[in-house]
Amino acid sequence: MAANSSSLNGTHVKTIAILAGDGIGPEVTAQARRVLEALNLDLAFEEAVVGGAAFFAAGHPLPPETLDVARRADAILFGAVGDPRCDALERALRPEQAILGLRAALGLFANLRPATLFPGLENASALRPEVARQIDMVILRELNGDVYFGEKGFRTAANGTREGFDIMSYNEAEVRRIATVGFEMAKRRKGTLHSIDKANVLETSQLWRDVVTAMSADYPEVTLTHMYVDNAAMQLVRNPGQFDVMVTGNLFGDILSDQASMCAGSIGMLPSASLRAWSGDNGLYEPIHGSAPDIAGQGKANPCATILSAAMLLRHSLDDEAAAKRVEAAVSAALIGGARTPDLGGTMTTSEMGDAVLAALM
Ligand code: IPM
Ligand code: MG
Numbered sequence: 001m002a003a004n005s006s007s008l009n010g011t012h013v014k015t016i017a018i019l020a021g022d023g024i025g026p027e028v029t030a031q032a033r034r035v036l037e038a039l040n041l042d043l044a045f046e047e048a049v050v051g052g053a054a055f056f057a058a059g060h061p062l063p064p065e066t067l068d069v070a071r072r073a074d075a076i077l078f079g080a081v082g083d084p085r086c087d088a089l090e091r092a093l094r095p096e097q098a099i100l101g102l103r104a105a106l107g108l109f110a111n112l113r114p115a116t117l118f119p120g121l122e123n124a125s126a127l128r129p130e131v132a133r134q135i136d137m138v139i140l141r142e143l144n145g146d147v148y149f150g151e152k153g154f155r156t157a158a159n160g161t162r163e164g165f166d167i168m169s170y171n172e173a174e175v176r177r178i179a180t181v182g183f184e185m186a187k188r189r190k191g192t193l194h195s196i197d198k199a200n201v202l203e204t205s206q207l208w209r210d211v212v213t214a215m216s217a218d219y220p221e222v223t224l225t226h227m228y229v230d231n232a233a234m235q236l237v238r239n240p241g242q243f244d245v246m247v248t249g250n251l252f253g254d255i256l257s258d259q260a261s262m263c264a265g266s267i268g269m270l271p272s273a274s275l276r277a278w279s280g281d282n283g284l285y286e287p288i289h290g291s292a293p294d295i296a297g298q299g300k301a302n303p304c305a306t307i308l309s310a311a312m313l314l315r316h317s318l319d320d321e322a323a324a325k326r327v328e329a330a331v332s333a334a335l336i337g338g339a340r341t342p343d344l345g346g347t348m349t350t351s352e353m354g355d356a357v358l359a360a361l362m
Contacts, residue, residue, distance in 0.1 A: 013042045014318055017073035019066065019102075021051040022095055023291025024301035024350075025079025031303035031354030032077060032310040035330070038358055039314075039323050046073065050102075051095035051291070052083030061086075061098035070102060070284075075317035077310060078102075078286035084293055095291075103143050108274035108284055109174075110181045111141040112312070113257040115240075120335045121265035124344045127237060134241025135264050140185065141253025142178040143274055145170050146204070148250045168204045170249065175211040182247030183219040189244050192223045196232045196248035196256065208249065229256070236260060257288050268302025268343040271309035273316050283317045285309040299349035302341040304331055307357055326361060333360035 018033060020026040036043060048066040049057050058065075061081065070076050081095040091097065102108070117125065117135045125132035150167035157163060179195070186193040195212045197205035209226055216224040227235070229252045235242060236256065240263050248256065261267040267289045274284040287305030295301060308331060315324035339356035340346020348356065 013044050014074040015044045015046055015072065016313070017069045017076045018045055018047045019050040019070065019076060020047065020053075020079040021081045021098070021291065022053055022083045023080055023293045023296040024289075025051070025081070025291055027297070027299065027301050027350045028287060028303040028306040029077055029079040031350060031357070032306040034354055035307050035327055035357055035361065036077075036310050036314075038361055039326070041318070041320070041323065050078070050098045051081030052086045054098065055083075055086060055089070055093060055095065061093060061095050062101040066098075067102070067105060070106065071282075073282070075282065075313045076102070076284040077306070077313060078284050079306065080287065080289065080291035082291035082293065099286075100148065102284060103274060104149065106282065106284065107144065107276040109142060109144040110178060110275045110277075111143040111253065112185075112273045112275070112316075113139040113141060113253070113260070113270060113288055114312075115139065115257070115260040115264045115270060117264045118269065118332055118335050120338075121269070121344065124265040126262045127240070131237075131240065132263060132265070134239070135260070137240065137243040137260070138185065138189075138245050139253055139257045139260060140178065140182050140245060140247045141257060142170075142174065142247075142249050143253075144250075145174045146250035168202065168251075170204050170208055172207065172211050175208050176215065179212045179215055179247055182245055183215065183222050186222045186245040187219065191221055192225070192244045193219075194225050194227050194232070194243055194246045196227050196229050196246055196252055198229050198252070199226070200228060204249075212247075232256060233259060236263060261288060266302060266343040267305070268341065269304050269308070271305050271307075271312050273309070273312040275316060283313065285313040285317075299351065300342050301350050302343045303350050303354050304335075304341075304357070307331055307354070327357075330357045330360040330362070 020029040048069040055061050081098050122129035147166045147168035152166040197208050199205040199209040261270040270288045311324045311327035314320045334356040
């Protein structure tokens with residue numbers, strides 16, 4: 001077969017970098033890797049250290065070798081970074097700098113965080129089941145700018161008082177780039193876009209709102225609604241069904257996506273894709289939860305968010321929609337069959353949950 005012969009000389013083998021990181025990162029990525037392997041695609045895996053694990057092994061949270069592995073790969077499966085033992089380090093050496101550094105170095109500006117309620121998880125949601133059932137949305141978070149990447153530091157006023165500062169800013173091009181993804185996504189989904197800002201207080205948000213408003217003329221098929229972030233946080237628990245695509249900045253997206261995860265059952269369920277183009281080559285895929293050091297190594301973590309991130313990897317970086325759907329269907333079937341880790345009210349271990357997904361893979 002042509003596909004086989006070309007895979008023999010390596011042209012069709014896709015390389016997946018696995019950056020497992022800290023805390024529960026290794027446990028959850030191991031299960032996602034099992035699922036990817038079970039698909040029998042031509043995949044090669046390359047592991048590299050990142051985060052606190054990399055700091056302890058190599059003196060830096062994002063060693064140059066790890067960045068090379070990430071750059072070479074067709075896609076990156078990322079676990080989590082964060083280690084309380086690193087809290088006193090200077091900021092440049094803290095584990096979190098690894099993921100921020102990867103996002104910046106690879107230009108991954110578009111972060112897709114879909115929040116949907118899987119059937120059977122109504123009672124795991126922090127919301128009433130009839131409200132929770134309505135959630136089917138994507139939070140589109142800008143990932144390369146905002147207060148995350150502005151000038152920051154400490155200064156001492158004349159009276160000796162110490163002060164910390166972080167500058168928030170967006171330029172027009174940055175807003176246009178992420179809003180374009182938002183409008184395009186809205187066009188392909190339900191035709192509604194919510195743009196979330198704080199334009200009643202912040203100039204950064206006023207510029208954001210002006211740019212998005214001007215762009216909406218080019219998307220007559222999309223209904224644009226602006227919403228202040230405080231109201232959006234309230235609406236997300238009051239009536240999440242009103243949202244389909246939500247586009248927002250780096251900081252607001254970070255906060256709203258954690259909130260959306262609990263509306264959809266558990267933070268252990270939400271995947272994400274970080275892309276540098278609408279078409280999505282060389283993306284990075286990670287669960288939105290963190291390293292959860294309190295439960296690390298105990299087999300308590302829910303691997304579904306990472307397995308669903310692997311599904312997004314198949315969809316956006318390997319252009320394999322069929323395989324992505326297979327993985328998502330397997331997670332759904334496992335949950336319908338009653339598979340539950342502790343975050344979902346069950347007793348399964350991380351690897352038992354992986355087993356259940358594998359068993360459901362058709
Ligand atoms: C996330 C995380 C990261 C962020 C941290 C680990 C730097 O909370 O991906 O949501 O704030 O972006
Ligand atoms: Mg976060």
